[in-house]
Amino acid sequence: DLLPIFWVPEGTLAQRQEQDRRVNWRSWVDQGALRTMPGEVVDLQVVANAILEGMAAFEVQMLGFDSWGVSQLQIMLQDEGVTATIGDDPFMVNLRQGHRTLAEPTKEFERLVFQRKLDHAGHPVLRWNAMNVVVREDENSNIIPAKKRSNGQIDGIAASVMAIALAILGDESAVSL
Secondary structure (H helix, E strand, C coil), rough: EEEEEEEEHHHHHHHHHHHHHCCCCCHHHCCCCEECCCCCCCCCCHHHHHHHHHHHHCCCCCHHHHEECCCHHHHHHCCCCCCCCEECCCCCEECCHHHHHHHHHHHHHHHHHHHCCCCCCCCHHHHHHHHHHCEEEEECCCEEECCCCCCCCCCHHHHHHHHHHHHHHCCCCCCCC
């Protein structure tokens, strides 16, 4: 089961709507499928607060991060008492966005989709992400979501694959970090 949560800076909503007329951004906000935050840029405090709310509502085992540019968010969470490790086990996990880390989770994601075992309750933003995604294949036929080759946002798919990587890691399978 996936519980997708997406944000967009309120100040960029009209521009996004103008640039991509295939989707109705305002409708997604009205439906509750897309949350807004004040301003023109992503406010990391809003994201940190949402993570903390999620941690209060669910029994979170690990937090996964794309290691590119998240240091400040991790510091904010640590300032709120979130630890990087629990005992000897990692809690905040930086996941490199490459074949070595994400190939196996991408295959598992694909398997769950094809077997209709992945439930996202018809989330419109995640569905749009799925329509946009293109995969990158290495010489060994390993695939990962390819943001640069995709036709639009794929963040929800990338986050879903990262969640599967954490689940595999939690099952003590070999995931390189």
